[in-house]
Amino acid sequence: MRHISIFLFLILVGCKNETKNKTEMGTDNQSEITTETENGIDQSASEMWNDFIQSNPEFKNGEIPESDFFHNNEVDANRLAELTLTGKKRASSGLYSLYEQYNADLPSVGTKQIVTDFNGKAKAIIENVSVDTIPFKKISKEYAELDMGTDIEPLKKWKKAHWEFFENFLKESGKKPTEEMLIVAVEFKKIWPKDE
Template identity: 85%
Template sequence: MRQISIFLFLILVGCKNETKNQNKIGTDNQSEMTTETEDGIDKSVSEMWNDFIESNPECKNDGIPESDFFHNNEADANRLAKLTLTGEKRASSGLYSLYEQYNADLPAVGAKQIVTDFNGKAIAIIENVKVDTIPFNKISKEYAEMDMGTDIEPLEKWKKAHWEFFENFLNESGGKPTEEMLIVAVEFKKIWPL
């Protein structure tokens, strides 16, 4: 389970916005102690899923989806969770070579995920609406805007943030980023809370 979480963390990485204002989700999250279940997952994850199922009984036979946060640090993870909650972030990008390296299936259209803050507290439920594999240098401004959650220089910010992140990851495994490296571009919609 831990390896899956680490893998999902790497492939579902969000993007680093250049904004100086890196707000946390809410004001009381930092002082709250995480309330974990026996398996180490915050209780808010199952509570959010139960609330969703109560309002969407047609999904009652679906298993609880994976829960994870975007990015690799607290400030960005919390900022991206907030952008997902407000509907400004509607996409995520992963490195295709990671899927090959771990022999993992690509994300599926219709798959759900519970987005959490950095500490594992459930923030929103999303559902994939489109999955594509696109070379890094062919990412569109419109897609970058959905991923970055901003319309201020989204493509420039997307390229800078993702190049740096993928470069750091690839350097660790002896690889190098290229303009043609394949990106798994996932578009999603927030389905909970409404």
């Protein structure tokens, strides 16, 4: 189960260094989160999906999308959720080798997801519009800007943050990142809430 959680997290990774791992938060906070959920899904995610399908009835027979946050710590997860909500963050990056390792399907165009903050509160619904597999060294400045949610040195920040993150993860299996490692580059659009 731990590997599946790590895998899902890496699919959604946004950026920055690890500062506070969710497992280090303590049982009090985790118990608090559990009492606020229904069937493992925070009520805010269900409410957001219901609001979305009321305005988009063509999706009323579809299942509620998965909900999750970007990154692995509270500060970054909350920051990236806000960047997604404002439309500044429009991409996410994962490590292709993890899809192979866990025999998982790559993300697909049209898949929806409810983006939450670190505590599971729904912030936005996104939909994948593009999925590419690109060597680390070929990530473009334009893509990095979409993923990082900033136009200030986006490629430099993207490379530093993702190299360090992938290096830390790969270290567990005795591997090292390379400039040739494949990145699953997913571009998405925010579809809910609608901009005013």
